[in-house]
Amino acid sequence: VGTPQSADELVLSFPENDQYFITPEVSEDDRYLVVHITEGTDPATRLWVYPITSDGLGEPVKVVDHFADEIAFVRMSGEDLVLRTDRDAPRGRVVLASLDGTFTDLVPEGPDTLQAVRGTASGPATLTLVDAQPVLTLYAPDGSDARVVDAPGGGVVGLDASPEYDELFVGLSTATDPTLSYVVSASTGDVRALPELVRGSGGFASPPITVERRLEPGREVPYFVISRADLDYSSPRPTLLYGYGGFRIPILADYRPGWPAWLAAGGVLVIANLRGGGEYGSDWHQAGRLKNKQNVFDDFIAVAEHLRDTGVTTPAQLAIHGRSNGGLLVGAAMTQRPDLFAVALPGVGVMDMLRFHLFTVGAAWASDFGHPGDLEQFEDLLAYSPLHRLCDGTSYPATLVVTGDHDDRVVPLHSHKFIAALQHAQSASVPVLTRIEVNTGHGFGKPAAMIASEWADLLAFAAHHVGLVPPEQ
Structure with a gap:
């Protein structure tokens, strides 16, 4: 920032394949640049992490370097990465991954479909689909003590959290309501509605x-x-x-x-x-x-x-x-x-x-x-x-x-x-x-x-x- 684009450093490119998509993010502890690599619209993912040093980026650690399974970075947990993946789990699971690519279950695969995982200060939160209906569940940091959140809705508009905070913000919708907003305490499971965040309907009231x-x-x-x-x-x-x-x-x-x-x-x-x-x-x-x-x-x-x-x-x-x-x-x-x-x-x-x-x-x-x-x-x-x-x-x-x-x-x-x-x-x-x-x-x-x-x-x-x-x- 503040310098010409010509001075920017090229970190990663694949000129031999224009179908690769590269999605970077910085881990919440600022230690790694985490890079997801996918081909086209296939969810199979390669996962590389670059150490962030005082001199810039180090050489990439190729945690997963072949296209086989869907992988999504969630947060760091000590020296391990918390990932959402469907490796050996068609419905999805949450794992701890070491930098050598070893996966250990944090939240094992269940009967429902894992859609998203967020890290909070009190532990992971998962969004699953139970017969195509969303359910939000809170866990202790070690993946135990599963607690279902009472926030019903037909679809998920947004799910936001940070490993630094206890709060989890959830946006749900129904067939007739565009957004139902809630803030959830990840430690207690308490839910508070946020009706002030929802735009007015312009006078139209949907029937029950x-x-x-x-x-x-x-x-x-x-x-x-x-x-x-x-x-x-x-x-x-x-x-x-x-x-x-x-x-x-x-x-x-x-x-x-x-x-x-x-x-x-x-x-x-x-x-x-x-x-x-x-x-x-x-x-x-x-x-x-x-x-x-x-x-x-x-x-x-x-x-x-x-x-x-x-x-x-x-x-x-x-x-x-x-x-x-x-x-x-x-x-x-x-x-x-x-x-x-x-x-x-x-x-x-x-x-x-x-x-x-x-x-x-x-x-x-x-x-x-x-x-x-x-x-x-x-x-x-x-x-x-x-x-x-x-x-x-x-x-x-x-x-x-x-x-x-x-x-x-x-x-x-x-x-x-x-x-x-x-x-x-x-x-x-x-x-x-x-x-x-x-x-x-x-x-x-x-x-x-x-x-x-x-x-x-x-x-x-x-x-x-x-x-x-x-x-x-």
């Missing part, structure tokens, strides 16, 4: 809701069914089915800006936990990536069929939505089973699976999708690529594709090519439209008014074509 957990029995796919608590759902209702299923990202019953309005209007919201996600550990992820990617779409279709068979909704009342990898999910589902859905709402989706690797960061997704340059993987990709699955003269659902003209993650050509081919192929009388937001990217950083406008268009389009009419107030 019920959240049910259900299981599609054939493929054993869990899902949430969320609805207004004060309406009769004894007969099929207009329903919005949402999913993602990829990159080991867990999908929870948490807040999205469109959910409160859909629920207030009397619609049913279904959130599916699909293979490929992170709800049930690394094995669940493996079951939905590469050659297993079709499992994700089969799971989604199975949930839709179960909703139909159990009387929650009908194909004429069912809309599907997903974004990014979830946009791919919607594109695959609607092209494989167009008869099952009335409305498709793919957002910023990856639709051309044969050319995704040629644009911006697309090549990094090969860890989940495979690479079109590999003949066997090419065949797998071609089999479900939404752009290439379209067939002329087919009756497809009413479709509204959304994208941003400056999306540098999933470039908008995916949406443009798909909508053009879909308009050509469509034989039904329902519309096939695209909504292009200008001067925006993949979604991050959008102003609230722009987000509200997009959701209003999505929900109005879906409501019109599934027959959702809000109840009289």
